Amino acid sequence: MMNPTKGKSYRFALILVTSLFFFWGFVHNLDPILIPHLRKAFLLNDFESSLVDSAVFIAYFVMALPAGFIMRRYGYKSGIIIGLLLFGLGSILFVPAANTLQYAFFLGALFIIACGLTFLETAANPYVTVLGPPETATQRINFSQSFNGLAAFVAPNYIGKLILSGKELTKAQQEAMSPAQLNAYLSNEAASVKAPYFILGVIILIVAVIFYFTKLPDIKHEEEGETGSASFSGTLSSIKLRWGIVAQFFYVGAQVCVGSFFIRMCTHAAGMDEKSATTYLGSMDWPLC
Template sequence: MTNKPAFTEKKYVVIFIFVTSLFLMWGLLHSMSDVLNRHFQTVLNVSKSQSGLIQLSVFGAYFIMSIPAGMFLKRYGYKSGVVLGLTLFAIGTFLFVPAANVASFGFFRIALFILGCGMATLETVAHPFAAALGDQRTSDRRLNFSQSFNAVGAIIGPAIGSYFLLRATGGNSTDLSSVKSLYIAIGCIIVFIAIAFLLVKIPALTDPHTEVDPEAVNIDTAPGKKLYQHKHFIWAVTAQFFNVAAQGGTWAFFINYGHDVMGFDNQTAGSYMSIFMAMMAAGRFAGTYLMRFIAPNKLLAIFAFGNILMCVIVAQGWGWTSYIALMMINFFFSIMFPTIFSLGLKNLGKHTQQASSFISMGVVGGAFFPLIMGKIADHNVAQAYYLPIICYAVIFMFGYKLYKVKH
């Protein structure tokens, strides 16, 4: 190849901007659910372990919706897939109004589940959509660019949630009007994006993953094997499960840690979550740079080991020392999802697309782990951070040894 492929083409620029905005939206809503976790403890008088059901609702939706969304995408195409995701997204946000009117935690969980189904659909569609908007040789760059806005959304979400929810309720208020106002506004923005998306003309696309690239390195070196016989893929699914489990638990009780251990009020604890999410963005940029010199699997193992140390320090409750270590967990976490993903897809050839769906379903780990951490956090939120060490030990072993492709 003598010509360098372009990042994208002019005819795709507008639609690429729209697709990238989707990454930002679900990053924002994902991180805002962690502010809701603390908010509902205050206004609905639920325990820390019960509030972990928020993550069960959202991540459980991912597990249930990923395969149907993939089937819908295959049959009806990218545009219809995005519209379906945005529709479910909007319905979920608007359901926060009747849920707030009856002050029902169960109703809120239904709304969060439908919202989660919308996010799952958008994730299933947006990743291959962004990859298809140009030359396949630059699809990784496009995805990384779009995912950087997911991190931006994760920074903005806690700031918005803390300002409108935690500031509004103060210490002991049971008022839910701020929840209604915030989610009505978000729902209206989503409807606007959906309408605008319907008006955008999408050029004919060819999914780069369906083409045979003579320069491709993802060639199945053991074509006689079925997908489940590729051990590195099985370990990638396992590592991804524990990775998202650790993420869900760490994020869910971040504000509780600031409140219980550091003595912050709810708004201050929530405002620090934006810094927490900024650490993830910093880690992503640093990790991308370091991969020029360090093999991805080795860097994954190094970052996993770093988080084992950070969790030990966090669990001690040593004031600012432990709080900074808690911030660093997100820095080291940053590269884990995409790195596990890419290592799990190595040399799978025709199995690649199917494998991608299964690795994506590993997010169900985030549905259960906050519940387990919440049981300990009800008694001591600092000591609850011993539990993610199990997750990072599995990720360390995957990066150290279990990632290897066996013929």
């Protein structure tokens, strides 16, 4: 268990940690924008474009336990800084990915971002609960998590419209273009992600520096005679936890599938343009995070 902090004010620390909820909600809610965008930029089919989600959630699956072990060993602040560095690096890598027009490069950058988000989500949720009196822990975490919803509105409504051009060529239009014209179109489509993700990456790295120089409470786990591995295996023995994992698997799967192909459904089934579809995506009452 963790030691709650008592008798101290950690208002600035709480503001910093709460900002993480907004940042990871923000980038998660750009994924449904990237799927139709990269589909056009690389002439992908639906399966290939869905690899955007695969890159993100495979990273969560791979990094979840290592993130927890690293923070148990080196502390939550170190985990947050590692997460922010990975998040910032992955975002900046969108620039060379767009320059080289390599879809695999984009997927690699998304994987790195998601590795960073795994650290942030592992640390931030329990961290918020101990940044103040135990009796107000529920209010603090509810307040912090509300910034996920704010990010779910801001990302598609404002940044999504900057990324999506609203232009989609038919098969006939593509065939009528010369190779140079088609390459110029694809390059312009891919390039629209560079500025938003580069700016995001720089902001995240600045936040990492702020975390590094900010004095935060030292939160450690009390082992109470158990090793980390024994405690983990003991936790998995709970039937409620196992069913909770199953429920979370199907819940997130359904949530992500709907959000990821929402714009495609709007443009092809409802005849809506991409930018109008992002408005409806931003109005959905649950964040993709």
